[in-house]
Amino acid sequence: MGIYNLGISDVVIQIELFENENDLKKIIEKNLLPGKIFLGPVQSKYAKILDNYCTHEVIFFSYSSKSSLAKDCVYLINFFPQNELLQLMLYLNDDAKVALLYPENEYGYLINSLIDDIMFESPAILVNRSSYKDELTNVRESIKELGKYELRKYELNRQKQILSSKNDEKSKKRLKKLERFKTTSDYDFTHILIADYGLNLLQVAPLLPYYDIDPNIVQFMGTGVIDDKTFFYEPSLQGAIYPGIPETSRINVINNYMEIYDDEFLRISTLPYDLIGLINFIYTKEYKFGDVIKLLNNPNKKFDGIDGNFYFKDNMIERDLNILKINNGNSFVIN
Helix, strand or coil: CHHHHHCCCCCCCCCCCCCCHHHHHHHHHHCCCCCCEEECCCCHHHHCCHHHHHHHCCEEEECCCCHHHCECCEEECCCCHHHHHHHHHHHCCCCCEEEEEEEECHHHHHHHHHHHHHHHHCCCEEEEEEEEECCCCCHHHHHHHHCCHHHHHHHHHHHHHHHHCCCCHHHHHHHHHHCCCCCCCCCCCCEEEECCCHHHHHHHCCHHHHCCCCCCCCEEECCHHHCCHHHHCCHHHCCCEEEECCHHHCHHHHHHHHHHHCCCCCHHHHHHHHHHHHHHHHHHCCCCHHHHHHHHCCCCCCECCCCCCEEEECCEEEECCEEEEEECCEEEECC
16 A cells, blocks of 8 residues: 555565574575565564674664664664653653553563663653552552552541641631542652553553542653553543654545555554655665665654654664643644
8 A cells, every 4th residue: 555655666575474484594595685675574583683684785674673683784663662752751841750650571671671761861750660560460559559559548647637636617627628538649750651551551540540649630651552542531541641643644544544455454554654655765766775774874864654754763763753642532742
């Protein structure tokens, strides 16, 4: 569809299927012509061998999410949380105090490993973090610990006891007000980053207000993985913010795809769609191998994509992202 929409007529796409690493090596070695561009592979376990072939003046655009594989002639096309987190944290002001809540899995550990360096670039500060098991067995305890639930509950009860011993109208009025709350709202943080996705996110997010981390007081935040309408109707995520591009930028492509193929347009399908535009640009300009490498290694050269302007930094794709806010089944740009 990307080729058709660009009106490209002089193109040959060679599709190769493989089942194991040996098959992949044979395919690559059979096609090692200078100037050849390989799209793929998808999985990191296969992408790890690609840089062995960079001396042959070929380029690989892999969809692997493993950043350590981005080097030499290997360029990674994916949605990378480092890019998303930096855009999100740069949006915050110097009064923002961030808490991180993350699962003990590969994604959660990645976010936790990135957050310190990213906060160094942000005007905000990181004040607390808490993790929970991937199967959610201790998530309630983690949330209570992060929000100091027991401590705030104790403080509220202490204030109630003091006020209940007084008879003046001001104290009675104050006590009546406090009776509506289970804990104080004296949080250590102004923002909380929930670094989870999928079904787990839909289970974790509602537990935050349940344990009195009020989304009306604390700003809930997510990474780009919550850019999915599945999350836009969850009550606890109303008002949550995340880095991304509004759906309006890709709605025409989505509608086109559904009309042609009568199938759902996958969110990740924008990756190869934008890549086709980049490759068409390279061939139209008739760039030689050295020109292409120079182009891709210049982060000041940005390309227009349906997922926003993109460029490559350290062989990984990065995007100029907006900050979006969830509201009643939709999201809209706030920056």
